[in-house]
Amino acid sequence: MSKGILGKKLGMTGLFSSNGRHVPVTVIEAGPCVVTQIKTKDKDGYNALQLGFGSKKASHTNKPEAGHFAKSGGQAFSMLKEFAVDKPEEFELGQTISTELFAIGEKVDVSGLSKGRGFAGVMKRHGFHGGRKTHGGRCQRKPGSIGCSAWPAKVIKGKKMPGHYGDDRHTVRNLEIVDIRPDQNLILLKGAVPGAKSGVVELRKLRFGSK
Numbered sequence: 001m002s003k004g005i006l007g008k009k010l011g012m013t014g015l016f017s018s019n020g021r022h023v024p025v026t027v028i029e030a031g032p033c034v035v036t037q038i039k040t041k042d043k044d045g046y047n048a049l050q051l052g053f054g055s056k057k058a059s060h061t062n063k064p065e066a067g068h069f070a071k072s073g074g075q076a077f078s079m080l081k082e083f084a085v086d087k088p089e090e091f092e093l094g095q096t097i098s099t100e101l102f103a104i105g106e107k108v109d110v111s112g113l114s115k116g117r118g119f120a121g122v123m124k125r126h127g128f129h130g131g132r133k134t135h136g137g138r139c140q141r142k143p144g145s146i147g148c149s150a151w152p153a154k155v156i157k158g159k160k161m162p163g164h165y166g167d168d169r170h171t172v173r174n175l176e177i178v179d180i181r182p183d184q185n186l187i188l189l190k191g192a193v194p195g196a197k198s199g200v201v202e203l204r205k206l207r208f209g210s211k
Contacts, residue, residue: 004204006053052077116167
């Protein structure tokens with residue numbers, strides 16, 4: 001069994017549970033993914049499947065990519081990702097991995113790139129409350145002093161300062177699968193997942209089962 005699958009975040013909505021409570025859910029288009037490469041411990045040092053997701057034009061691939069995709073059927077993919085497996089010999093090139101991998105009520109870990117927000121100040125990036133606005137205060141959104149006086153006379157590494165914000169890989173753990181719609185390749189997860197709409201995410205099965 002593959003330990004995960006690639007998907008695309010379609011957005012958020014809400015469902016009513018059996019007890020009448022409104023549950024916020026994120027809709028994920030999970031797969032179908034195609035096995036483009038099988039890695040084994042004897043040959044590569046570890047067991048894994050390389051899955052392809054999201055089609056792209058053959059004219060947008062170079063010759064090494066085209067040769068690689070030809071081994072699994074010739075279809076070109078925009079995203080490739082590896083997922084661990086216990087028994088790679090049970091899979092074959094070109095095999096399709098779909099939502100059948102998961103079950104309703106199961107919990108998964110979801111990884112993706114957070115929304116990129118460009119260069120941001122300390123109030124937006126770190127939640128600083130800002131300086132006072134009255135009595136002559138002229139430093140409303142500035143970080144303030146960052147020095148350390150005479151000793152150690154330097155800025156400590158890791159100091160919270162303005163800089164690039166977002167566009168980082170984040171993982172949200174133990175998200176419950178509320179519903180699965182295999183005919184549409186959709187998985188509905190309770191809560192929010194990282195990234196913007198149409199962003200690619202990774203759904204991974206919990207290592208030690210659902211909690």
